[in-house]
Amino acid sequence: MxxxxxxxxxxxxxxxxxxxxxxxxxxxxxxxxxxxxxxxxxxxxxxxxxxxxxxxxxxxxxxxxxxxxxxxxxxxxxxxxxxxxxxxxxxxxxxxxxxxxxxxxxxxxxxxxxxxxxxxxxxxxxxxxxxxxxxxxxxxxxxxxxxxxxxxGPWVLLIGGMRYAFVAAAKVAPWLNSPLPHSMARKTVAAMQGICLLLAGADLLPHLANLGVALLALGSLVWSFGRDVLWLWRNARVAAQALPTTEPAAPAAADLELRELAAAR
CATH class of the missing domain: 1.10.357 (Tetracycline Repressor; domain 2)
Known part of the structure; x- marks a missing residue:
């Protein structure tokens, strides 16, 4: 084998x-x-x-x-x-x-x-x-x-760099690494980026139209990342607030076990 x-x-x-x-x-x-x-x-x-x-x-x-x-x-x-x-x-x-x-x-x-x-x-x-x-x-x-x-203009680099910025931010804020729920909107926005950039790069449209296509790509990406970051932040807050209610239960259980052992003796 x-x-x-x-x-x-x-x-x-x-x-x-x-x-x-x-x-x-x-x-x-x-x-x-x-x-x-x-x-x-x-x-x-x-x-x-x-x-x-x-x-x-x-x-x-x-x-x-x-x-x-x-x-x-x-x-x-x-x-x-x-x-x-x-x-x-x-x-x-x-x-x-x-x-x-x-x-x-x-x-x-x-x-x-x-x-x-x-x-x-x-x-x-x-x-x-x-x-x-x-x-x-x-x-x-x-x-x-x-x-x-x-x-x-250099602002278009925000489209390509946003995902890498998110990964870098997750190194500082680990809660960003939490799994996200399935979202067709997220997949659609991701697919749009390549199509919009390809259309703008082909330079088949007037300059203002190319500008609008690139702005549409950036705007939808900011919305998608913003929505996901907000969901992750809220999820992290809920998880953090739940910790104090579950952690004190351990000493109580330990005290109960000690009392039971004392009674058995």
């Missing part, structure tokens, strides 16, 4: 290595097609190496029996996000091919609705897969917000 587990682990690690190789191949294709500069290459390679390292470490900790079909879809999305990241980095040196950037982003957003369905249909839903999917989504939004900020 130990040999079999080792063999499965090697297969899982091989899939992440193949993913890194495909990422480098995509960068080579992009570099050939558009003559990508040093910034795009460096950022793209850094993304490929970081994704491989973080994913390999997470897989080593969770030790899944196999990588799974849903994770393969998410890995494919991550590869596309790596290509988008390289193009955005390259855009600071030269004019980016908007059609190519929009195409890669659109495919990545479409596949966002595929990996979850694959996981449910194949019965391979895992906490690691859900976290992998969420991190890929969050990073894509961050990269798109960087790109759109060059057109509309």
């Amino acid at each position: 130990a040999l079999n587990n080792t063999y499965e682990a090697r297969l899982v690690q091989q899939e992440t290595a193949v993913g890194a190789g495909v990422q480098i191949l995509l960068l080579a294709l992009l570099g050939t097609a558009i003559g990508m500069g040093p910034a795009g290459w460096l950022v793209g390679l850094a993304f490929a190496i970081a994704t491989w390292a973080v994913l390999s470490r997470a897989l080593h900790r969770s030790r899944p029996r196999s990588f799974g079909p849903a994770n393969r879809v998410t890995l494919g999305r991550a590869i596309l996000v790596g290509g988008v990241t390289a193009l955005v980095a390259d855009s600071f040196e030269s004019s980016p091919p908007v059609t190519l950037l929009v195409g890669l982003t659109a495919v990545a957003l479409i596949l966002d609705g595929v990996d979850g369905k694959v996981a449910r249909r194949t019965g391979t839903s895992t906490a690691l897969g859900a976290r992998f999917d969420m991190e890929v989504d969050a990073f894509l939004i961050l990269v798109l917000s960087v790109y759109v900020s060059t057109q509309l």
